[in-house]
Amino acid sequence: MRLIVEALSVELGRRKVLDGIGLDLAPGQVIGLLGPNGAGKSTLMRALAGQVEAHGSMHLGANDLAALAPGLRARLLAYLPQTRTIGWRLTVRDLVTLGRLPWRGFGRRLAEEDRNAIDRAMEMMDIVPLANRIATELSGGEQVRVLTARAVAQTTPLLIADEPASGLDPAHQITMMQALRRIAAEGATVLVSLHDLTLAARWCDQVVMLKGGSLFAAGKPAHIMSDDRLAEVYGVTAHRAKDGKGLILTPVDLVENRQKP
Numbered sequence: 001m002r003l004i005v006e007a008l009s010v011e012l013g014r015r016k017v018l019d020g021i022g023l024d025l026a027p028g029q030v031i032g033l034l035g036p037n038g039a040g041k042s043t044l045m046r047a048l049a050g051q052v053e054a055h056g057s058m059h060l061g062a063n064d065l066a067a068l069a070p071g072l073r074a075r076l077l078a079y080l081p082q083t084r085t086i087g088w089r090l091t092v093r094d095l096v097t098l099g100r101l102p103w104r105g106f107g108r109r110l111a112e113e114d115r116n117a118i119d120r121a122m123e124m125m126d127i128v129p130l131a132n133r134i135a136t137e138l139s140g141g142e143q144v145r146v147l148t149a150r151a152v153a154q155t156t157p158l159l160i161a162d163e164p165a166s167g168l169d170p171a172h173q174i175t176m177m178q179a180l181r182r183i184a185a186e187g188a189t190v191l192v193s194l195h196d197l198t199l200a201a202r203w204c205d206q207v208v209m210l211k212g213g214s215l216f217a218a219g220k221p222a223h224i225m226s227d228d229r230l231a232e233v234y235g236v237t238a239h240r241a242k243d244g245k246g247l248i249l250t251p252v253d254l255v256e257n258r259q260k261p
């Protein structure tokens with residue numbers, strides 16, 4: 001479903017942390033949300049997930065996200081928050097199974113569709129070997145993959161993931177991005193915040209750059225992630241290379257150092 005955000009603003013603690021954001025995100029795409037610490041990425045995601053009060057409008061297809069009942073919201077939108085809290089001593093499989101709650105309610109037996117969604121999410125996040133471990137006893141990166149699998153098992157048309165690649169080893173960063181692409185290829189809209197420029201450049205169909213709570217730029221990564229924009233938004237210079245699969249962008253220095261005589 002298409003996600004359309006218009007004039008979205010959020011105030012927190014009397015500070016305007018998002019100001020007049022407009023987005024038009026197509027289904028079937030992975031959209032990278034970029035910007036420095038404090039730019040407003042998590043706030044935008046929390047607003048979409050109904051976790052902070054926002055002014056403006058947010059529509060997913062014909063659904064007004066701000067007006068949705070929680071049960072319907074959970075069937076339309078899955079959200080991996082930046083704070084990874086696992087509140088219960090559940091096995092990994094039981095925790096991923098919670099992702100099916102919006103579809104089957106408490107106490108109902110799992111249908112084949114539920115089991116397939118759980119198996120698929122666990123396979124995508126490479127956590128099948130961890131299925132019987134207690135989730136709270138896993139490493140940080142393993143917990144991220146388990147919590148992402150729970151969101152993926154929700155099988156929603158919109159998936160929002162706040163820095164799902166941070167804390168993951170290089171192989172699992174790629175596994176994560178491949179999984180997000182697969183979910184998008186099946187028709188979902190996938191919005192993912194990232195600090196790794198190469199992951200954003202190689203795996204995202206579009207990127208949205210925030211700066212100081214405002215939309216700075218949006219479009220195809222190769223076009224948007226120019227040296228000038230990286231310098232202006234992040235204050236860095238980056239080494240740029242290309243291979244058959246796309247751009248490689250490695251931050252190498254602060255702009256202020258480049259400008260020193």
Ligand SMILES: Nc1ncnc2c1ncn2[C@@H]1O[C@H](COP(=O)(O)OP(=O)(O)OP(=O)(O)O)[C@@H](O)[C@H]1O
Binds near residue numbers: 012035042043
């Ligand atoms: N509860 C709050 N009260 C006041 N200001 C807040 C509150 N929560 C967040 N902010 C401010 O809102 C701004 C945006 O924060 P947000 O977490 O959305 O940034 P971000 O782009 O996700 O950053 P990061 O890359 O560090 O995760 C920051 O300046 C932050 O200090």
